[in-house]
Amino acid sequence: MDVILLERIGRLGQIGDTVRVRDGYARNYLLPTGRALRANDANRARFEAQKAQIIQRNEERKADARTVADRLEGKTFVAVRSAGETGQLYGSVSARDVADLMAAEGFKVGRNEVAMQQPIKMIGVHPVLIALHPEVEVTINVNVARSPDEAQRQEAGEDLTSYEAIYGSDEEDEILEDEAEVEDEAAETEGEAEDETTPAA
Template structure:
């Protein structure tokens, strides 16, 4: 479908541009949110008549987005999910999940503003870009953990998929213990030597 953009949209075009987009994207997002008009002579004339107002509205939205961005940029949000010992989630965290979380925290952020190339499928600290406006993008951190306690430990730099976190022991200590169990000749690097027991009838 060809549409006339009523504001600048990242990776698509600027205000007043006529671009071709997928029908679903136009019907489900661009048209109902007032970001575009169907491209035809009547709407082109309508756009030209309202162009000054549209430019002013775009600047106003940009200013609002900048204000939200100043309070949101760099913040960390905890998302508690069930996961296995290796940190793989039993499910995933989607752009909609992050949008719903931000809305619950008082930030009006649509799902389309959350730039997540693929759902988050593991625990950890994940950087997520939020496009509040075509010219205003900020970054938040999604702290995905199995509990609030684990989220706090992750925030302090702990890796919760290590053997120590899972089983309660230190991988480095165990490795050192295993290596210390074998005696090597320091000069030759040979295998451990075993003394043979004296044979019957042989003098010791």
């Protein structure tokens, strides 16, 4: 389907461009959200008549998005989730979850504006891109932890998925010592065996 863009859309074009898109993308997203018009003579005439207003409206939306982006810049949102010992979540943190976290702190951001390629499935501090407008993007941090205490530790830079965090450094030292003892014993046994098989001069 050919459509006339009413705002700049990444990889598609600028305001006023006529572009060809998939029918489903046009019907389910571009047309109902007011981002485009079907490309026909009537709509081209309508666009030309309202072009100045459309551009002004877009500039206003862009300015509003920049204001929100300035408030979001560098902000961290905490998501407390159940996770296993290694940090693997029992569920996941989706774009909708991130939008809900932001809404709880007074930021009205739609799920479609949370540009996540896939849900978060591990604890840790994850950067997430928020596309507030085709020309305004900002990166926030989502701190996924098993408790508020763990979230604070992660915020301070601690990696809770490391061997030490999971098993404790003392236990790791003991395991390494045990392994060293086993290796020493194996070496001694091997040496004794060689002595027994070596013929006398």
